[in-house]
Amino acid sequence: LKYDGDKELHPVSSFRIIDQAPWAISVFVETDKKGVEARKAFESLLKQEISKEVFDRKYKLDFNQHIIAVPDYLPKLKELKADSNSYLTDNILLIRNELLDDYYSKITGFIRGKTEETEKVEML
Numbered sequence: 001l002k003y004d005g006d007k008e009l010h011p012v013s014s015f016r017i018i019d020q021a022p023w024a025i026s027v028f029v030e031t032d033k034k035g036v037e038a039r040k041a042f043e044s045l046l047k048q049e050i051s052k053e054v055f056d057r058k059y060k061l062d063f064n065q066h067i068i069a070v071p072d073y074l075p076k077l078k079e080l081k082a083d084s085n086s087y088l089t090d091n092i093l094l095i096r097n098e099l100l101d102d103y104y105s106k107i108t109g110f111i112r113g114k115t116e117e118t119e120k121v122e123m124l
Helices: 033-046 052-058 060-065 075-082 097-103 116-123
Strands: 024-029 067-071 087-089 092-095
Touching (some): 060 067
Parallel strands (some): 024 092
Antiparallel strands (some): 024 067, 087 092
16 A cells, blocks of 8 residues: 555545535534543643654544534634634634533534524514
8 A cells, every 4th residue: 555655646644534624614622521631632742741642542532523523604613713712723623611502502513603694584
């Protein structure tokens, strides 16, 4: 197998199950204690306090299970992006457990917020 190299040859390293959509932002949602632990471990990985091997073995699955893709045009996402404390990395936003009710429903997912179209429908 060819793991790296020329993209025209389609190396295995370029394989993605889900391509990152240009209209979506990755958001890490701390819905439970495992999410908080996985986020802290990820931050430790970024600070090189733990190795990638330790992170992958102990936390990667939980970390990935707390990531959702949110459409970039949603009003509540724009609100979240405006908060400088809501960035886990440059391209992953963070909904901390204490703000969960403001941005996320365990039943319906990311809270979309009102748009001009939904406000017009409500007025009728």
